[in-house]
Amino acid sequence: MSFTPERYQINNLNFIPFISKNEVDNAILEISKQINFDYKNSTPVFLITLKGAVFFAVKLLENINLNCEIHVISAKSYGSQLESSGDVMIKAEELNLQNRDVIIIEDIIDTGYTMEKVLSVIQKTSPRSVAIASLLAKPEKACVDIKIDYLGFNIPAQFVIGSGLDFDEKGRNLSGIYILEE
Ligand code: IMP
Ligand code: MG
Secondary structure (H helix, E strand, O other): OOOOOOOEEEOOEEEEEEEOHHHHHHHHHHHHHHHHHHOOOOOOEEEEEEOOOHHHHHHHHHOOOOOOEEEEEEEEOOOOOOOOOOOOEEEEOOOOOOOOEEEEEEEEEOOOHHHHHHHHHHHOOOOOEEEEEEEEEOHHHOOOOOOOOEEEEEOOOOOEEEOOEOEOOEOOOOOOEEEEOO
């Protein structure tokens, strides 16, 4: 079963289907396969950024066949706005990533400020390597240069919801990606 209305409204904003659940699932499966290959000699630590990346993370991790660990980190930037505030709050459990191969699982990289902050927190724990897996990226909006090692889709500079992404905490449970109707 999946939740795929033809139009989804939040506070007078209309969202319409943009990337289907099938396309999302296929892209995630390809990322899983690539990570299985790239890390076959490692025991990586997956770090899920809450909350948006949870859906992506579950689908990705279902197909990971490596010995691995899974941790979460909370990075919050948006509130109920459509534009990134640049203000990022990070909350992490005690992270011991010394000499570990870390793979950050993120929902979307927009300006890149959130990922920059997450990376700086992780780097302090002296990991052996850090890679980024992001379901989506908006290259036209990038303000900092972030290397995305595993990417689902580049999308235009428009607000999207679904597959874990929200507007004002709503829309995460939509299947596939929905885009704000102009
Ligand atoms: P950045 O710091 O501008 O790169 O923003 C990254 C964070 O903002 C992401 O982890 C999301 O939580 C949120 N975000 C950015 N763009 C969107 C969007 O189009 N829809 C929903 N959330 C978004
Ligand atoms: Mg996020």
